[in-house]
Amino acid sequence: MKVKDMAVIAMMGAILVTLQVAFAFLPNVELVSLLVILSTLIFKRKTIFILAIFICLEGFIYGLGLWWINYLYIWYILYFICTLFKNERSSWFWAMISGIYGLVYGLLCSIPNIFIGGFGAAFAYWVVGIPFDITHGIANFIITLILFKPLYHILNRLNK
Amino acid sequence: MDKKLSNKKIIASASVLIVILLALFFVYHNFFPKGTEGEKNITVTVITPDHDPTEIKIKTNAEFLRQALDEKNLVQGTMYGDFLMVEEVNGIKAEEGWWWSLTKEGLMLETGVDSTPILDGDHYEFTLTEIN
Numbered sequence: 001m002k003v004k005d006m007a008v009i010a011m012m013g014a015i016l017v018t019l020q021v022a023f024a025f026l027p028n029v030e031l032v033s034l035l036v037i038l039s040t041l042i043f044k045r046k047t048i049f050i051l052a053i054f055i056c057l058e059g060f061i062y063g064l065g066l067w068w069i070n071y072l073y074i075w076y077i078l079y080f081i082c083t084l085f086k087n088e089r090s091s092w093f094w095a096m097i098s099g100i101y102g103l104v105y106g107l108l109c110s111i112p113n114i115f116i117g118g119f120g121a122a123f124a125y126w127v128v129g130i131p132f133d134i135t136h137g138i139a140n141f142i143i144t145l146i147l148f149k150p151l152y153h154i155l156n157r158l159n160k
Numbered sequence: 161m162d163k164k165l166s167n168k169k170i171i172a173s174a175s176v177l178i179v180i181l182l183a184l185f186f187v188y189h190n191f192f193p194k195g196t197e198g199e200k201n202i203t204v205t206v207i208t209p210d211h212d213p214t215e216i217k218i219k220t221n222a223e224f225l226r227q228a229l230d231e232k233n234l235v236q237g238t239m240y241g242d243f244l245m246v247e248e249v250n251g252i253k254a255e256e257g258w259w260w261s262l263t264k265e266g267l268m269l270e271t272g273v274d275s276t277p278i279l280d281g282d283h284y285e286f287t288l289t290e291i292n
Contacts, residue, residue, distance in 0.1 A: 088169060096174055130184050
């Protein structure tokens, strides 16, 4: 791995954390999904390391709770989905993917509850959080639709 | 060709998005816990490590626990959307590293105060618990 690659990974990890913290006061409105999408399209496999930095730093900042277990897989699921459509550059398409991801975020987060309290607990956890998921999905859709193109061009320059 | 393929992907993803959105509305409408009308007598016990448990009896027509607790001004906290994250119970604040665990007759609830329907004779416990 080149020094430039390491610098990009560190910088993107820091940007993800900074933006997550900056938007933490707005429940379910975040830029992390969009940046994971952009990072996967532009920095490709480096995103695996970028996410590792992001997840570790989030754990240091907020402490290691059940939510952190979610973080261990939830952002990698988005990364994996993005790799399936790595040649797609339509902001409408990525707004849809980001919106869908926001809508199913609570469902994905409920998975550890199956092991803790059974399917009933996981289902209850998911159902009461559905209004948050709908907000998350709509916010992700709008944010990605508006910011995908400009941020893509900025981050793409970093990769040259 | 690429443009056509891209348009197909957009239409397919839009369809998935709409189907998921409708499914969420359906699940929420049909499975979100429902309250019942009528007068209820419930008991709330506040348990902390430093004091004897405090038992509070509430006579209410509320359908959900939050309304019943608010009638006695028992809980304070931060709102996340429509849901209250309980930070203070009966004037006792959970300091950093502590949280208020909510149980019903000793069993951990799967719902928060806003989404817990109450029945006559219910017994709830708020326990000040240290985060491990």
